[in-house]
Amino acid sequence: MTTYLSRRGFCVGTALIGFQAVSSSAFAGRAEDGMVKLGLVAPMSGPNARYGSFSLRGAQMAAKEINGAGGVGGRKIDVLSADSQGTPVEGVSATRRLIDQDQVDFIIGDVSSSVTLAMQPVVEDAGVLLLNAASSNPMITYKAGVGGFKWTFRNYPTDENRALVVLQYAAEKKGLTKYAVLSVDTDYGRAAIEFTKKYLPRFKSQILTEDYYKEGEVDFRSVLSKIRDSGAQAIIMYGNADSAPIVGRQMIEVGIAGKIPLIGNAEFNTASTIKAAPKAMEGAIEAAAWLPSYQSERSKAFVDKFTAEYREAPNNHAYVHWETVHLLAKAIEQAKSIDREKVRAALSGIHYDSAVGEVTFDDHNQARLPMILLEIEGGKPVIKGAYTAEIDYPK
Amino acid sequence: MFYTITEQVVNGIVSGSVYAIVAVGMTMIFGVLRAINFAHGEYYMLGTFGAWFAIDYFDLPYPVAVVIGVVATAVIAVVVGNFVMQRIVGAPAEAGVLATLGVSLILQNTVILFFGGSYKFFSGGYIEPVTLFGFTLAEQRILIIIVGLIVFIGLELMVTYSRMGKAMRAVSQNIECCAVVGIDVRHVALWTFILGAGLAGLSGVLTAPVNVSVYGGMGELITFKTLPIIIMGGLGNVRGTFVAAMILGVAESLVATYVGLQFRDTVGFATLMLVLMWRPHGLFSAQARF
Incomplete structure (x- = not known):
């Protein structure tokens, strides 16, 4: 039985080698066919x-x-x-x-x-x-x-571009310098904050509180009251689409909706998120590579x-x-x-x-690409233009 | 400072009330069936989906949706109870674990199959914030605390005075003796299960307006939050469960504020380990079940 199998394996193997030889010779004249x-x-x-x-x-x-x-x-x-x-x-x-x-x-x-x-x-x-x-x-x-x-x-x-462009827009156009962090506890959420921190000195800004939530978290009231009392001017949130409406609603509850905007990326701009907490989403800033309404x-x-x-x-x-x-x-x-x-x-x-x-x-070999900045005004995402920022590569 | 702490305690009591309603059903089911119901969070999810379905597809008002959510959960609980849970009575512990884990997978995936895996948006409920003693809370949260209290008072009265309640206590203490004196153990088991699942469904419908997102896998987290509570409260102990749920809710809230939100979920499991090490019968010992 064993000999039979190995013999068959040998045959298949030889056949494959033969096939490969034929096929590679057939394609040898690559792309000369116009x-x-x-x-x-x-x-x-x-x-x-x-x-x-x-x-x-x-x-x-x-x-x-x-x-x-x-x-x-x-x-x-x-x-x-x-x-x-x-x-x-x-x-x-x-x-x-x-x-x-x-x-x-x-x-x-x-x-x-x-x-x-x-x-x-x-x-x-x-x-x-x-x-x-x-x-x-x-x-x-x-x-x-x-x-x-x-x-x-x-x-x-890149995620770094995104973090940088958001920070730049918040600092230069909105005059914000004090932030609270509320990001998802994943590679994505944590890395986005690492990149944000890298560029904080460039905009003379600081992070006052830093919290990460687990995917599926539903109770943000404690951390949002802490943010309210911390003196932060905006909440940097890199998270997922399902958390943004919950955070928005609880922002209304603790009384920071409309006072401390969300910035970052967590699908703030989708119609259902805005509908869930219109007051909290007002003024939210998000960066996108491209979107159909551009x-x-x-x-x-x-x-x-x-x-x-x-x-x-x-x-x-x-x-x-x-x-x-x-x-x-x-x-x-x-x-x-x-x-x-x-x-x-x-x-x-x-x-x-x-x-x-x-x-x-x-x-x-990284494209210098503009990112589109969106800000929610009057319950609708408004495109604020495309922004480019120069990345500092690690030495 | 004092204001912040008080506010966080209030936040903790709100989440504690939610935990309490879910956990009490699970602890009662354990008392009677001697099985940890790993599918418990799924009934929470079913309640929420039932109400979401009623609001989204038929445009019904929230109070009606609450009833529909709870009834839908109870109907499914009748089916599962008849086919699965009744058979667990007197079976070895592994049977209960496997059966409830299986039920959990089936319920979760059936919902995903019918409604898709994406996040849905729950639009009912009373989410306007009101100011009470200087704190702002959504009206829905006050409703949750009130309903939580009503549920617990009702349960205390039921297990103390009603015939079914007494039977439940009896079954949780000694199955063989119950059979001898003519208590229909399977019947009691079924009703306990339906009651427990219905309470989980109720808690799901109540929290949906403040939690907003509805999705097939939402029950899993609840099951794992509930486990430490029922062990802390003493398996099968209704009053203990209530206190344990409040302790966990408040502790989580304080940790989220003063340590960091990322450490919130560790509270439950850390207390679980401590309780298992020093008070394996629960904080309030097992003098009496129910």
């Missing part, structure tokens, strides 16, 4: 499948637009999708598959930061350009460009076209992938080639007009 092969790593199944599907649709729509207009330098863009399932292990094998079997020229991906972090060494070894469009963990570009990984670029604002020609055109094409309004992931494919196409056009070295050089020096403003890359 195509740009673009791999897209995204969670197409699993809990984040919805994000993956938006990402793919955004990328496909951009490819269709570019191809319809004659392609880039006469080449058509072919988007090849690979499923990361939102996990680093699957993300790495999807990336390998794209590089080894599909022989892609460029890769865009992933949505989840942990997957992107795992993909970075893989593309570095293969020398394939990875252009991330949706991960927000600052580590990704701390480690890129002069930080190490030469082949990773990111066209998305009023720029390019943004509106994208929303209309996407909605017409897929009979569904686009989300943030659809937008960033659509924009990133266009950005890459412009870099290829400027490089006048799909040679990776040349495209990478073109990307480093690019000046690209996105729907939210001009995109350039810093020496960490």
